[in-house]
Amino acid sequence: MEWTKVTSAQELADAFGSGNLAVEVVGSLRGMPSLTLPPGASLRGGSLAFGAKGLRLTSNNTVQDTTITTAPHEVAIHNDTTVTALGTLSLANVTTTGQVFLAADGQVRSGRIEADGVHVTAADTRGRFDRPAGFGVEALQGAFTVWNRQPDPAVRLTARLERISAGSAGEPVHGGGVFVGGHGDTAGKADGGTVDVELLSTGDVFSNGGIAPGTPDLISGGVFVISGANVAEVRNLGTTTTYGQNDMVLDNWGVVTAWNAHGAVTSWGPSGIGFVNFGAIGTLTVDGPVETFGLGARGFNVYDGTLREAVFDSITTHGDGSVGVQVSRELPRLTIRANLRTEGGTGESLVKGVLLPLSAIALSIKPGGRIGTVSVGGDVRTEGAGVPAMELEGGLGSITVGGSVIAAGVPSGVVHAVPELAGVVAGLTVEGR
Structure with a gap:
């Protein structure tokens, strides 16, 4: 393939316009109007700064080794x-300021998304x-979003999404982080x-939904698999951190065969959950620590x-109302x-x-x-009065605890269990205040 080199916004428009x-x-091109890549076109290199919407893809497009900048809300x-x-x-080694939003909507009936090494520095x-919507709430879109919005089940997207990252500790993206879903x-x-995804792998993801305190019906997710997404493997290679009210760190409404989180899973905001499942998962493995700090910010939920x-x-939680593990459905093994x-x-x-007291x-x-x-393997411990x-x-x-079961703020009744479980918990080493 022979590449045509351009050094100005006008040369770029002329290059695609002439076929x-x-x-x-x-170099860097500034003051760019929104640019549409023709079908089959590829763009690489340099940086492009837009004032409003940025780059629009059509079909069979490749964007690689480039930086796209616009306002964070665009x-x-x-x-x-x-x-x-x-x-x-295809997106490869692409950095953006502003959302990446790829969707089956309007007339779109099919397509494949391949992304590798995409970093969204800022988005809102x-x-x-x-x-x-689902389960009593709506969910914010992500800084990186792939979404099949078509109501027709015959419409199918496929994807392989690797090394997707968003935000930084100093500047988390506003809204969700990485979002993949169907209808x-x-x-x-x-x-x-x-949307059928062979692999969704993420690097470091930092997000803050910016949801008002006390809001009961809006959430966001650091990495969010939405209903209608079927993912063979989610692989969180970096840390995933959320900061705001109702910001789930890892959340599943879809179907995931294997979810493997290798980095730390951290929630700083109220009612943020380390990992929550409403969909279907085969195996979940979290090798990094799960830690939450906010009021009502639970560690792990199967609702x-x-x-x-x-x-x-x-799993460690620090806030009032922050249950460590809560299970409301069948879970064969924990x-x-x-x-x-x-x-x-x-x-x-x-x-x-x-919003409930817990x-x-x-x-x-x-x-x-x-x-x-x-x-x-270690202790099961509570500190609260x-x-x-x-x-x-x-x-x-059955239950085995390698250490002790400790309720530091309870003089007795360290374990509350229905009578039929008395024999199951009888062998635990229990310590009260």
Whole structure:
């Protein structure tokens, strides 16, 4: 392929306008009007600064080794929705200021997205009108979003998304971080077009939804798999950190065969959850620590859907109302290699769109929930006044704790369990105040 080199915005427009399909930008181009790549065109190199919307892709486009800059609330890269087939849209080694938004909408019926090494330095998606809904809430779009919005189940996108990152510790993106989804109904269940993803891997993701305190019906996610997404593997290679109210760190409404988080999972805001599942997951493995700091910010929740096995390194919560592990559905196996620990007392937490008072119990199995086997390598410990270490109102097949079960703020009743579980918990080493 022979590349046409350009050094100005006018040369760039002229190059594509005259039929060149491989254009290389040399240097920095500023004052750019929105640019549409023709079908089959490729763009590489340099940096492009736009005043409003940035680069629009059509079909079979490649963008590589370039920086696209616009205002954080604008889209830096998006796609034409008047075409019926996207072909393959490829992004490689691309940095943006502004959202990356690739969607099946309008006339789009098919397409493939390949992205490798995409970093969104800044974005603000809080003002987007379109949001998926489910489980009593709406969810903010991500700084990097791939979304099949078509209600027709015959419309299918495929994708391989590698090394996607967003924000920084000093400047998290506003809204969600990484968002991949298909079409869902208002209950959060898939009911239309899908996106099938071979691999979704992320680097460091830092996000702050900027949601007003006390809001019960709006959330965001650091890495969010939405209903209608079918992912063979999610692989979080870096840290994932959220800072705001109702900011989930890792959240699943879709279908994931294997979710592997290798970096730390951290929530700083109220009602933020380390990992929450409403969809279907085969195996979940979190090798980094899960830690939350806000009021009502729980560690791990299984509220709906299915999950065969969950393995964690450790789970620690610091705020009032911040339950360590809460299970409301069947979970065959739960392993925590080190400690499960909470420090808080009672406080408000967002539960399916409703703010409810919760105590920071370390292990909670709700009525209707059941865990087949629980294995904790270290301690199960609570620090809050009057907070038991375990509240077992559902089913439990067996439990082993390598250390002790400790409720530092409770003189007795360290483990609250329904009578039929008395034999299951009888062998635990229990310590009260």
